[in-house]
Amino acid sequence: MIQRKPLPSVIRFNQLLSALTKLNHFSSCLHLFKQMCVIGVPVSEYSMNIAIKCCCQMSRTNDGFALLGCCFRRAVVPDVFTFSTLLDGLVLEDRILEAERLFKKLIKHKLCEPNVVMYSTMIKGLCKFGNNDIAIGLLRLMDERGCEPNVVIYSSLMRCEQ
Structure with missing residues (x-):
């Protein structure tokens, strides 16, 4: 693909990146x-996002944050x-305090509105480290923010209490 003239569109490259990720060829x-x-x-x-996910899946979350910097430089x-994805990478690397700080910063500075997946990632991570009270909070x-919990969140909380 790289040697073709003209180059294929970014969509074709994204399809290949996605396929490689699904095969765990990070x-x-x-x-x-x-x-x-x-x-x-x-x-x-x-x-x-695919590249950042690959970094995090390979326990290279710091590289994922470096790619986040590239996002800003490229106006992405x-x-x-x-x-x-970055929060999940921090949790996978047992860096829950950093994940908490990032989550709070995202909310405080309104960088993005957390969705059920982001909340689930944080609750699962907090429960993993025994931070039950914070997870329930x-x-x-x-x-309060109108985000409906799903079965993954409730399952994490049930395992948290045990």
């Missing part, structure tokens, strides 16, 4: 993403998926 996906940047493919929000606006915050 390092190959990141390699392709880097090649896209080098040859000047105009990466999209979707491309960036991160969305709730971007931040949920987050459930209340969800309710």
Whole structure:
């Protein structure tokens, strides 16, 4: 694809990145993403999100944050998926305090409106580390903000109480 003239659209590259991710070929996906940047493919929000997800799945969340910086430099606006992925990466790496700080910063500075996936990620992470009271407080915050909890959240809280 990289050698074709004219280059395929970013959509075709995103389809390949997505397929590599579904096959758990995270390092190959990141390699392709880097090649896209080098040859000047105009990466999209979707491309960036896939690359950040790969970093986080490989326990390289700091690299994911570096890619977040690239988003800003390229005028690609991160969305709730971007931040949920980074929060999940921090939780996977047992960095719950950093995840909490990031979550609070997202809300305080209104960088994105948390959705059920983001709340679920945080509640699951808090429960994983025995922060039951904070997890329940987050459930209340969800309710206050009009975000409906799902079965994943309730399951996490039930395991949290045990």
